[in-house]
């Protein structure tokens with residue numbers, strides 16, 4: 454269940470954006486909707502960002518973009534893809550399985566599930582990640598979704614707390630391939 458104290462994302466997100474150190478180079482980094490042709494470059498960034506046990510197949514990633522193109526974004530500069538965000542509508546607290554192709558989205562979605570956010574190491578620290586998150590959350594609000602949820606891996610929970618996400622537990626449910634240190638997180642939209 455969502456706890457009564459869960460806080461909305463927007464305020465925290467504005468804080469993250471305004472607190473970011475905006476480097477001059479950021480102006481040249483543009484966001485756009487992910488296209489199917491971006492997948493090879495996305496996979497290269499994924500490879501730079503995660504250990505082998507967290508790498509997902511092209512099919513698993515492509516299925517998210519195909520089912521929800523409006524909530525999957527990339528950051529690019531001079532034709533080079535620097536980062537990406539996969540997100541899609543979902544329902545309830547139980548996250549989709551990692552590295553498994555999504556066949557369909559729930560008809561009664563209430564949640565924007567942020568599946569993956571990753572930036573090439575050279576593109577980090579310039580506030581690009583909050584811009585990607587903001588784009589996806591804006592689409593989610595326009596669709597009338599109420600919550601946003603994700604699974605933080607590799608110790609990223611403190612990062613997501615900056616956006617207002619808080620951890621929650623699903624009794625009797627393990628996060629499987631996400632890894633032993635994975636944390637379920639949620640936030641009101």
Ligand SMILES: CC(C)(COP(=O)(O)OP(=O)(O)OC[C@H]1O[C@@H](n2cnc3c(N)ncnc32)[C@H](O)[C@@H]1OP(=O)(O)O)[C@@H](O)C(=O)NCCC(=O)NCCS
Pocket residue numbers: 473502503569570571572573576577578579580581582583604605606607608609610611612
């Ligand atoms: C997570 C990620 C997208 C953040 O991008 P970024 O450009 O580093 O982040 P921002 O510019 O928004 O913010 C930088 C701040 O967040 C902190 N931060 C970045 N990644 C973090 C993490 N994984 N855990 C905790 N804090 C983190 C930085 O230390 C920095 O802190 P400061 O403001 O006190 O100096 C990037 O680090 C990344 O691609 N990591 C690998 C993939 C990953 O772990 N994705 C999240 C999976 S749930």
